[in-house]
Amino acid sequence: MDFAFDVADDAFRQEARSWLEDRRGRPCAAEGGRAWEQELGRAGWIGLGWDPGETGHGNRHATLTRQIVWAEEYARAGVPARVGHIGENLLAPILIAHGTRAQKQRFLPAVARGEALWCQGYSEPGAGSDLAAVRTTAVPDGAGRYTVTGQKIWTSLAREADWCFVLARTEPGSQRHHGLSFLLVPMDQPGRVEVRPIRQMSGTSEFNEVFFDGAVAEEAVGGEGNGWTVAMGLLALERGVSTLVQQIGFAAELDRVVRTAVAGGAVTDPVLRERLVRQWAELKTMRWNALRTLGGSGDAGAPSVAKLLWGGWHKRLGELAVEVRGAAAAVGPDDWTPTAPYELDEAQRLFLFTRSDTIYGGSDEIQRNIIAERVLGLPREPR
Structure with a gap:
């Protein structure tokens, strides 16, 4: 294993540092949020670890050492915390590994442009560390969609997100890691998706409860019933x-x-x-x-x-x-x-x-x- 940075990596570091320093203090960087994500996307800084030939998103591709360089420079730059990192660092690699070509073409470009924000629907009141105890259910309609009912908790960025990837039970009567599916759910479903902030003892509320009441899921990644395999792959990415x-x-x-x-x-x-x-x-x-x-x-x-x-x-x-x-x-x-x-x-x-x-x-x-x-x-x- 050799993680030494070579001359090209050093040049990449200087490029990243200069770009970040140039934008520090500008309105979109100062405010953060969606506008800042789109600024990063336009400059090609989202999805550095993706293969452009595989995803067709058009952003630059970087080696692992350069991904580390970018991550280090970003953390040191004093610019806003990312609100698009869940889509970039968790959903996207899972789509690349388990998604269909149509799913990649539909979802990855919007993440790369900083236009689509995601949240993660895993934990539940009775299924946190014991994720296999998930009780949220999803009923297939036979045409590739699902009706989702249940509650998720500790959901970061749920108020800002456009989409949520949800681990749900699609096989009635299944137990533990059997019969689960990894579903993609639009958050803009009034009356079907409700988000409630959780106020913490620190006074902040980064986390939320999310209630699904007949919400429609539009895609299953990795195929129906293979949610546990997909979910475990995602946890390793974290x-x-x-x-x-x-x-x-x-x-x-x-x-x-x-x-x-x-x-x-x-x-x-x-x-x-x-x-x-x-x-x-x-x-x-x-x-x-x-x-x-x-x-x-x-x-x-x-x-x-x-x-x-x-x-x-x-x-x-x-x-x-x-x-x-x-x-x-x-x-x-x-x-x-x-x-x-x-x-x-x-x-x-x-x-x-x-x-x-x-x-x-x-x-x-x-x-x-x-x-x-x-x-x-x-x-x-x-x-």
């Missing part, structure tokens, strides 16, 4: 190049925590200082593990190992973010008044949000079971 992007953000957060510790004198405490050094060393280890996995040398448990590593790491960083500030971390901003909305500061938001890192996307308990059963060959957990 820990690919995107993991490296995530780690750039982690590094910036760690840097802020270290600077706070130095400025406030907490770094003189040998215990806190040792924990900060450990966080830095573990972040380096996570990067090399992610590169090893991308290089194809990972095993069946690699995605679960990655989730365990970064979930626990980020949660510990949130704890450090408030600990290095001492008692000041427990109070609000200096300019707070009883008539103004109470606002958490950056460290407080980090602490509260990271409490969920070891739960969402597959809890630590589930990841350990996967490693034990699929990698170590230990007996399955009694059900």
Whole structure:
């Protein structure tokens, strides 16, 4: 495995950096959202890992090392967080691997242009980490469409999305991973699709509940009844190049925590200082593990190992973010008044949000079971 960047990669990095710096502060970049996605699409920055000959989307194609370069430069540039990443990094690779030619031609170009936004309909109130417990149903009409009924939860970007890819049970009476299908559902179906924001303890509401009441799904990817295979392929994608992007953000957060510790004198405490050094060393280890996995040398448990590593790491960083500030971390901003909305500061938001890192996307308990059963060959957990 060789992840060294060559001269061409360095030139690509400079091109990406210059493009991002030139647009930082412009209206579409400052506002983010759909307009920013379309700006990225026009410049060919969406779908760098897709094969243009296969998809016909017309954007530039980049090697894996250049995809990493773009992800790193984007994370460092201080431009808005993406709202199109679910369509680009999750749906598109699944369509390329499992979709029909007609499905690719229908959906990929709009994603590449930044015009179609997607959300993911997997988790349910009784099927989060245990995804095989999905109860949302879909009844086929015999003409390739389905009527979907059920509830999804923790659905990121559901309020902005045009489409949702939904894991639903299309075979009546089926259980666990049998009888599931991977369906594509338009979100603009008044009376049939309802989105309710979930307010979190951090005060934000990135996640949503989505209710399907006879909603129409227009496509099944991978064929009816093959949803589990498609869904598992998608979950592996969530820990690919995107993991490296995530780690750039982690590094910036760690840097802020270290600077706070130095400025406030907490770094003189040998215990806190040792924990900060450990966080830095573990972040380096996570990067090399992610590169090893991308290089194809990972095993069946690699995605679960990655989730365990970064979930626990980020949660510990949130704890450090408030600990290095001492008692000041427990109070609000200096300019707070009883008539103004109470606002958490950056460290407080980090602490509260990271409490969920070891739960969402597959809890630590589930990841350990996967490693034990699929990698170590230990007996399955009694059900």
